[in-house]
Amino acid sequence: MFGLGTTELIIILVLVLVIFGAGKLPEIGGALGKGIRSFKKGISDRDEIDITPEENAKKPEDKEGEKQ
Template sequence: MFGFGIPELLVIGAILMLVFGVGKLPELGNSFGKAISNFRRAADGKDQVEINPKAES
C-alpha cells in the first residue's frame, strides 16, 4: 500500500489527530469515503453522482 508500513501509518494517524482533533476524525473519514465513492462512480461513466449538501444548523 504505497510503501507505507504500520509505523508510518501510526505516525500519520497521530498527526491527523493533532491537526483535526479526535471529534472531527469520523466526519473527515466519512467525507473522504463519499468522495472516493463519487470519484469511482464518475470514473465508471455513470451519470448520477451523489451530492448531499450538509444541512446547516
C-alpha cells in the same frame, strides 16, 4: 499500500488526530469516503454524450414551414 509501512501509517494517524482532534475524525472520514465513492463512480461511468443528430428530430426551419 503506496509503499507505506505500519509505522508510517500510525505516525500519519497520530498527526491527523493531533491536528484535527477526535471530534472531527468522523466528519473527515465521511467526507473522504464520499469523495472516494464519487471518484469511483465517475471512473466507472464511461457513458459518453451522443451529439449526433437524430433522424426524426425536426429542425426550426421545419416548424416554420408547418405554420404556413
